[in-house]
Amino acid sequence: MSNNPQQLSVIGTLPKGTASDLDLISYWESVWLRLCRNRLAMFGLWCIAGLCLLAVGAPLLSLNQPLYWNAGQGAQFPWLWSLFNRLLFENSVDLFFNTILVALPLWTLGYLLWAKKRRLLSRKLLPKYLMMALGFHVALLCALGPSRFIFVDNPLYVTRPVLNYRVEEQRLHGAGQAVSSVFPMREWSYRETDPAQSVQGPSAEHWLGTDTEGRDVFARMLYGTRISLTIGVVAVLLYVGIGVVLGALAGYFGGWVDNVISRAIEVMICFPSFFLILTLAALIEERSIFHVMIIIGVTSWTGVARLIRAEFLKQKNLDYAQAAVALGLSQTRIIFRHLLPNSIAPVLVTATFGIASAILIESSLSFLGIGDVTAASWGQTLNAGRLEQKLWLVLAPGFAIFFVVSVFNLVGEGLRDALDPKLKS
C-alpha cells in the first residue's frame, strides 16, 4: 500500500484527543491502516485477492474449448458459449464465477464511468463499488434461479452437446485440414475423463498428473479454488447471520429469550460438531455443494451467537444505547444500527478464521467421500491420492488446502491485532 509511512507510524499508537489531520478518520479507517502495517496480513490479503482472480479466471487458464476457432467454416467462439453449458460446468458455483468473468469488462467500464461522474478515482470508492456490483450480481443470479433449487430453468444455463475441440483439432490435423484456433493456457476441462490416461504422473501434457478417472489434476485444483472460496464465504455468511440475529436477541432482550437461546447454544455445543456435520451430510442422498454449505452454516453458529450476546450485554448498558432509547428509536433500529456496528468487530475475526475452517471441513467431507461429486473439490483428489498411494495426487490438493487455510488465518490474525491494538503491546 502506498500510504505515507510517517503517517502510519503515528496511527499505530493512535493518540487520543489530539487535534490533527490524523483525527479525521473513522474507526474502520484506522483499523484498515493498522492492518496495512501488518505485512503478513497484507500478504494474506493479496493472496486472497489472487485466489479470487484465479477462481474467476479459471476458464481462461484451463478449458478444452478454444477462444477462437476456424476450421474453414468461418470464425467461431465456442469458449464464450461453453461458459453457460451445463454439460461442461455442472455446478452452479461455476455458473456464478463464469458470469462474473463475462461481466467483468462491463463492471470495469461501469466503475470507470461511475468514478468519473463522482470526479474521484480513489481507492476508497473501489470497495463500495465492488460490494454494489457483487450484490447486483448475486441478486441477478438468484432472480434467474440457481439450478437444482428452484425448478425454473435458468435462461443463462443451457444444456448443449459439447464438442471436445482439442480432440477435434487433432483429428482435423490428422486429416490434413487447416485449423486456426486459440485455446486457453491449458486445454483441459476439469470434468473431461479419459480412462486410458488414469493416474499418470506429472508431465508436459498434465502438469500435475491425472487422477483415477484420468482427469487433469491442474484443472481440478484450479476449479477447486472456486468451490473452496464459495464454501468458505457462503457457509460463514450463513452462520454469522444466524449467530448475529440469535445472539443480538438474547443479549438485548435478556430474560426468557436469552434463556431459550442460551440453552439452545449449549445443546448445540454439546454435539461434537464434525460428527454432527458428518451425520447430517450422510442423511442427504443427492448432496450438492450447497447442502454442504448449509450444513456447515447451521451447525457452527454457536460461537458467533455467544460473542454477539456477550458484546450486546455490554453495549446495551452503555450510555449511547440509553440515549438511543431516549431519542425514541425503535428496538430494531437500536439493535441493528446502533448496537450491532459496535459489537461486530470480534465477529469479523472469527468469521475470517471460520472461512478457513469451513474450507477444511468441506475438504474433509469430500475426502471421506460424502461431498458433492460434481464439484471439483480438493478433498476428492486427496482421497484419490490416498486410494492410489500416489504422492503427487496427495501433494497438490494438500498444498492447496494448506495454502488457502493459512492465508485466511494470517488475515484473521492481522485483523484481530488491528481491531485490538492493546493485545499486542
Next chain:
Amino acid sequence: MTTVTSNDPSLEQERFLNRPSNAPLLEIRDLHVQFSTDIGLVRAVEGVSFQIGRGEVLAVVGESGSGKSVTAMSILRLIESQGGQITKGSIQFEGKDLLAFDEEALRAIRGNEIAMIFQEPMTSLNPVYTVGDQIGESLTLHRGLAQEAVRAEVVRLLTLVGIADAENRVDEYPHQLSGGMRQRVMIAMALACDPRLLIADEPTTALDVTVQAQILELLQELQAKLGMSILLITHDLGVVASVAQRAVVMYAGRVVECAPVEEIFENPKHPYTVGLLRSVPKLGQLQGRLEPIAGNVPDALSLPPGCRFHPRCPFRMPRCDQETPTLRSFGSAQHQAACFWSDENPERSLLDIHPKGAEVST
C-alpha cells in the same frame, strides 16, 4: 379552575400557586419505583410528587442514591429497561398519563416532546457514526425531513448550540470532539425536535468547571430562546442557584423539600437541605472548614424507619424514627418541607442554629 367546589380560599390559592402557569407541563404524583435484585427489593423512589410548569427550570437536588436519576429515568420509562419497576403513581405530561402508554406511543414522545441529555458526554454518543448522522437520525424519524434538509438542519442546530465551524463538524466522529463539544452535540440532538421538556441528568458533572459554566449558560440561553421546560438533575447547588427557578430536594427516595430557589438558599426548612448548603464551599469565604453531613446515605435495602434522614440529623426528635413526616407548606404554598422540627418551630431559621455539638448518631 372554574369548577372548584371548595369554599376554602386558602386551598384554592394553594392549588393556584402550586401550578406556576396554571396547568403544569409535567406532573409526577406519588411515584414509586423499585428494583428486584438478588439481595432483595430496593425501593429507589417512594412517593415522589412534583410538577414542572411550562417554561420553568426545575432542579432536582440530592446525593448519589437519593433517587433523583431514577425519577428522571421513570418519566421516559427508561427505568424499565434497567430492571426498575414503576409500582405506583402517575406521570402526567400535558394531561396524558405516560405510565399508561404502550411502547409505540412512548417512542413518539421520546426525543420528540420530551428529550433527555445524559451525564457522560464521552459515552453518550455512538462511536461509529458521525455527529451529523446521529442528530439527523431523530430528524428523519420524528420530523420526517428529507436527506438534504436534514444536513442543513443539523448545521443549524450545531450553530445554535454554539459549535463553531458547524459545516465541517457535521462530518466528524465523536472521538474527534472534546467533552464540552460532545455535550453540546448531545444538547443539539435533544433539541432536534423542539421538545417541550428537556430532562438533563447531571449534564455538567463530567465536565471541567469552565466548560460547566459554558454549558449551563447555553442551557439557560436556549431555554429563554425556545421556551421549553427543563428538568435539571444535579447534586451541585451552585448549578441550582445559577439556572433553576425552583428546586426539589430528594433524600433516600423521597422529596424532603420543594421550594423556589431563593427560599432554598435563604430559608431552608429541612435539615438535609441545610446540610447540603453547608457542605458547599463559597467563594470569598475562606475562613472555616466545610461541614459535611455526617454519616452516609442509608443502604437502600435497609432504610431507617420514620424520617429517612433521622440517623444523620442534628435536629432529631424522639418522634422522628417513629412517624414519617409529610410535606407541609411553610410561608407560601410553594415552599414545602417534610420535617417535624420545622413543623414545631416554623418561625425559626435552620440556618441560624449551628449544628456543631449536636448529637449525631452513627
